[in-house]
Amino acid sequence: MNDQWTDRLSEYVDGELANGERVALEAHLATCAPCRGAVAELRQVVARARSLEDRAPQTDLWSGVAKRIGAGQVVDIRSRRFSFNVPQLIAACIALVLLSGGGTWVALHKTSVATDTTFTSQADSTKWVPVAVWSGRTDAAIADLQEALRRNESRLDTSTVRVVRENLALIDRAIAQARTALAADSGNAYLNLHLADTMRRKLELLRRVNAIASAQS
Amino acid sequence: MPRQVLEVTLTADSVAADAALAASGDASAFERLYRAHVNRVHSLVRRMLDADEADDLTQDVFVRAWDKLSTFRGESAFGTWLHRLAVNVVLARRKTLGVERGRFHSGEDPLEGVSGRRETPEISMDFEEALANLPDGARQVFVLHDVEGYRHEEIAQMLGVVPGTSKSQLHHARMALRRYLDR
Amino acid sequence: MLTTIAAAVLATLAPMQGETDTTIAVPAGASLSVNNFGGAIVIHTWTQNRVKVHAEHGSRGSIEASLVGTTLTIKAGSRHGSPSVVDFDITVPVEMALNLSGTYTEIEVNGSKAAITAETVDGSIDVRGGSGNVILNSIQGSVTLADATGRIEVNSINESVELSNVSGQIKAETTNGDVTLWGIKSSSVEATTINGDVEYEGTVTDAGTYTFNSHNGDIQISIPEGANMTLTVATANGDIDASFPLPFRGTREKHRYTFKLGTGSARMEAESFQGDIELRRPAEMREHQREKEKEKEKDKDHEMEQEEP
Numbered sequence A: 001m002n003d004q005w006t007d008r009l010s011e012y013v014d015g016e017l018a019n020g021e022r023v024a025l026e027a028h029l030a031t032c033a034p035c036r037g038a039v040a041e042l043r044q045v046v047a048r049a050r051s052l053e054d055r056a057p058q059t060d061l062w063s064g065v066a067k068r069i070g071a072g073q074v075v076d077i078r079s080r081r082f083s084f085n086v087p088q089l090i091a092a093c094i095a096l097v098l099l100s101g102g103g104t105w106v107a108l109h110k111t112s113v114a115t116d117t118t119f120t121s122q123a124d125s126t127k128w129v130p131v132a133v134w135s136g137r138t139d140a141a142i143a144d145l146q147e148a149l150r151r152n153e154s155r156l157d158t159s160t161v162r163v164v165r166e167n168l169a170l171i172d173r174a175i176a177q178a179r180t181a182l183a184a185d186s187g188n189a190y191l192n193l194h195l196a197d198t199m200r201r202k203l204e205l206l207r208r209v210n211a212i213a214s215a216q217s
Numbered sequence B: 001m002p003r004q005v006l007e008v009t010l011t012a013d014s015v016a017a018d019a020a021l022a023a024s025g026d027a028s029a030f031e032r033l034y035r036a037h038v039n040r041v042h043s044l045v046r047r048m049l050d051a052d053e054a055d056d057l058t059q060d061v062f063v064r065a066w067d068k069l070s071t072f073r074g075e076s077a078f079g080t081w082l083h084r085l086a087v088n089v090v091l092a093r094r095k096t097l098g099v100e101r102g103r104f105h106s107g108e109d110p111l112e113g114v115s116g117r118r119e120t121p122e123i124s125m126d127f128e129e130a131l132a133n134l135p136d137g138a139r140q141v142f143v144l145h146d147v148e149g150y151r152h153e154e155i156a157q158m159l160g161v162v163p164g165t166s167k168s169q170l171h172h173a174r175m176a177l178r179r180y181l182d183r
Numbered sequence C: 001m002l003t004t005i006a007a008a009v010l011a012t013l014a015p016m017q018g019e020t021d022t023t024i025a026v027p028a029g030a031s032l033s034v035n036n037f038g039g040a041i042v043i044h045t046w047t048q049n050r051v052k053v054h055a056e057h058g059s060r061g062s063i064e065a066s067l068v069g070t071t072l073t074i075k076a077g078s079r080h081g082s083p084s085v086v087d088f089d090i091t092v093p094v095e096m097a098l099n100l101s102g103t104y105t106e107i108e109v110n111g112s113k114a115a116i117t118a119e120t121v122d123g124s125i126d127v128r129g130g131s132g133n134v135i136l137n138s139i140q141g142s143v144t145l146a147d148a149t150g151r152i153e154v155n156s157i158n159e160s161v162e163l164s165n166v167s168g169q170i171k172a173e174t175t176n177g178d179v180t181l182w183g184i185k186s187s188s189v190e191a192t193t194i195n196g197d198v199e200y201e202g203t204v205t206d207a208g209t210y211t212f213n214s215h216n217g218d219i220q221i222s223i224p225e226g227a228n229m230t231l232t233v234a235t236a237n238g239d240i241d242a243s244f245p246l247p248f249r250g251t252r253e254k255h256r257y258t259f260k261l262g263t264g265s266a267r268m269e270a271e272s273f274q275g276d277i278e279l280r281r282p283a284e285m286r287e288h289q290r291e292k293e294k295e296k297e298k299d300k301d302h303e304m305e306q307e308e309p
Helices: A006-013 A019-031 A033-050 A062-069 A086-092 A110-115 A131-155 A158-183 A189-215 B012-023 B027-048 B051-071 B078-097 B127-133 B136-147 B152-159 B163-180 C282-307
Strands: C011-013 C019-025 C031-046 C050-056 C063-068 C071-076 C085-093 C097-112 C116-120 C125-129 C131-138 C143-155 C161-173 C179-192 C198-202 C209-214 C219-222 C229-235 C240-242 C248-253 C256-261 C266-272 C277-280
Touching: A006 A019, A006 A033, A006 B163, A019 A033, A033 B136, A033 B163, A062 B027, A062 B051, A131 A189, A158 A189, A189 B012, B012 B027, B012 B051, B012 B078, B027 B051, B027 B078, B027 B127, B027 B136, B051 B078, B078 B136, B078 B152, B127 B136, B127 B163, B136 B152, B136 B163, B152 B163, C019 C063, C050 C063, C050 C071, C071 C085, C085 C097, C116 C125, C125 C131, C198 C209, C198 C282, C209 C219, C219 C266, C219 C282, C229 C277, C266 C277, C277 C282
Parallel strands: C031 C071, C031 C085, C031 C097, C097 C116, C097 C125, C116 C131, C125 C143, C131 C143, C143 C161, C161 C179, C179 C198, C179 C209, C198 C219, C209 C266, C219 C277, C229 C266, C240 C277
Antiparallel strands: C011 C063, C019 C050, C050 C085, C063 C071, C229 C256, C248 C256
């Protein structure tokens, strides 16, 4: 089968023919069984392509990746820049439930939120990665920096040490509150992110104070 | 001893959270992302190039993703970003391979006369095998367009051809693959 | 006394009755670095290509100045190994970049049109001016910045941070204090605190990003009429209150809501774990501010009355 339309059949299937050409081809298809057959087969090929399933590699490639990114080795925390930007996450984490309706005056109080109808959002009904899993690494980094600070503390004067300790305690209280809220509602994206963000603040405070302490002679 | 695979159900939220954590150096978060996306990446690489290189190149993709994670802005889904990165790695590899073997035949059935590729003519190939046996150019256009969903203008830019060539290669690939639909 | 100091020559300027006054010629494009362990660093500007230094340091103190390449470094001289306390009052060319640091040091800058870095541990930082990279850090002191433009990063830990009439890319952070941003022109703002309020009055430009976070405090934001933004507000225990209708964009989940205003172009996020989030119109916020200031004046008057015998 080889007529003037054969080579244009894929474009036809993809809807890429100009109006005039499309009409002419359809007129041709009405009278050409081989072309009609080809169009049907082309559509099947496209459908088959779209339904191809992904296969796992035959060997586990993670260890190779891990070695190359230096995972499992001690990361020099001080040299790594923590670019944990919450707005990027929030933008990516918009929940999947759609509400109908237009504008409304908003004065939402905590009581009314609690009694609202429950929406089944995907975030709530799917199993979440437990906090302990993802916060483990940050906890380790915090522990390292706290140890470093203990060693460096003598380089700072007592009032600075007191102020730093008070602020660390402040952040710790905030972290504890976030954890408590999260324990009651582990699937909540906002609470997860808020806890992560507060832990990062502690990390940054420790890093900054350590830098200042070690710069004192 | 085979490593125990981490089983987690990922939602869009946790993927984004993991991406942020991984960008800060959290390798366990990055491993979760790896587990969730490796099959897709590996299949893309395998189909675009070949099975021999797929393992190495898949690792290259993830190592590069780790390095570039700080540039991930979170405006698209992480999977989309990773996917585009994988395509770029494949295209770069294609360039270094240099020779474009049997790239742009015109007219003939691309799978005819490639008896060197088949083991025995009697063994019927399945669709994916047939795909692997297409000449590189036709195969890559087919994978990018029909499997991955890129448009001809984009594909033309990626492969360094004009859109018309991309269209005709796609057509040839499809016409050749018709025979292997049911296997 | 006009002194020209040759490159790489360290000069100890002779003290006179606990004070030093000297003027140093500097090349165009020079930068100033002052390190003062304790005391004050006060900077004024002029259009001359000279640096005028006035230092009060007690009869045993001295100051050291050296010009190496294009960097003029001034610091308190230390005798017997212990650092001395000096109060510096330095007048510099208006475009001279400034690098000011100390431990128990208060830093003040007036009228600069250059890049400024100021760091202190126990002392406040008060800058009027600044252009380009402006980085201000204190641990125990408050930090205020006005009339600056460029890439701005302002941090305290234990006190508040206040910016007014500032434009550019802005990051303002503290742990135990308020973050107050007024008269801001920016398309990239990040304001964070743990135990304090956040206030923002400024532009909301298309494609901009604005983030306001607190753990314990309230967040008050001025939303100009006609702003195009996708606004996400989140609070675990607080209230959300707006002075105008907020159209639901159609996404919400527990504790977090997203609204689309206009085309939704800019992205703004306001979240406080325990505090309230208030969305106001600019006129309203300015009125509110005027009333607060009136109250402050009243309190001051009251205090002064109390001090009179």
